[in-house]
């Protein structure tokens with residue numbers, strides 16, 4: 001739905017010009033342009049040039065002015081479960097097995113369906129656009145509903161063909177998960193906003209036979225593989241008990257340790273493991289806030305970087321985080337890496353910025369399309385207002401962004417050349433309706449909690 005109050009794009013001759021006080025293109029790394037214009041034609045970046053040159057080249061063209069802002073490539077959230085925004089704050093401060101088995105899974109069993117997924121995804125997309133995110137990597141059920149919301153709102157997404165050996169309302173078995181997912185991939189393969197991954201949930205929820213099928217399908221269909229991996233110590237113990245193998249050895253046996261793999265979490269790594277990942281070109285998706293909140297462990301970012309591994313950033317689902325704020329995730333990642341390495345020089349602000357932009361795009365197989373402001377790439381951009389007292393004085397733009405700014409300072413977002421956030425206002429999402437629907441789910445979920453509590457009391461009696 002389109003907000004009727006949204007300001008129309010000022011276009012003529014098919015070109016949109018955006019002038020920002022600062023433009024950080026991310027590539028080349030470390031460059032900060034002052035008083036530059038980004039020229040957009042259709043969904044693509046046409047040029048990045050000084051304001052004076054843009055005025056000479058397009059003398060009659062109106063210019064969108066962002067006089068106090070930094071213009072960046074749109075942020076890439078490389079791991080999330082968007083519909084779980086409806087479970088934000090539903091169950092907190094408890095151990096992972098209790099959290100999952102007594103709260104999250106019963107709620108999902110009762111409520112997950114197309115309506116839950118569409119409402120949860122819309123809430124998530126509203127939050128992400130308002131936080132500067134222009135692309136997310138999703139893993140959940142009813143991906144058809146997620147795709148519909150992306151097309152309705154203009155958001156870019158990498159959609160997981162989720163595979164788990166547990167029956168859900170979406171699919172009954174592995175055959176069904178794969179068949180339904182690939183059918184969607186065929187249906188939407190020429191839609192430029194949507195790409196796909198094979199998403200086996202985790203080593204402990206898929207069999208060897210399934211891993212082997214995923215490996216063959218990945219090679220045959222050219223699809224990346226998106227998977228939770230080495231999230232907890234328990235996962236490694238379970239793998240040794242059940243398969244007599246470390247999870248990485250299992251994946252290697254099935255040919256899955258390669259540059260198509262997006263390995264999410266990776267908190268349990270030895271130096272030998274890191275060398276093996278570097279050799280095989282595996283991408284790591286670091287989700288520091290989820291790992292901290294669930295006390296899963298800590299991904300050794302500095303060592304991964306030293307080994308030359310591509311590290312992207314993800315928020316994980318809002319039930320485990322509890323937000324989809326990639327800028328805060330980047331801030332946490334930077335500080336955590338310094339703290340655990342005991343070296344303040346372990347990471348710098350430009351490296352952290354890479355993680356939430358170009359590294360994410362590369363991990364998703366979209367490095368040629370998004371993740372930096374370069375001619376020929378998709379016009380996926382976000383602008384953050386630096387005039388607030390929280391980000392003044394402005395000695396170093398990128399430092400201020402990484403160490404001082406907050407997501408509330410994002411004012412404008414474009415995806416594929418379309419302005420989805422205009423001066424802080426969502427242009428394709430009716431925010432009042434999204435909030436009403438979140439409250440509807442709050443009531444339904446509260447009813448389930450009351451039912452569960454009654455059942456537990458009756459059992460106790």
Ligand SMILES: [Zn+2]
Pocket residue numbers: 079080081228316317
């Ligand atoms: Zn996850």
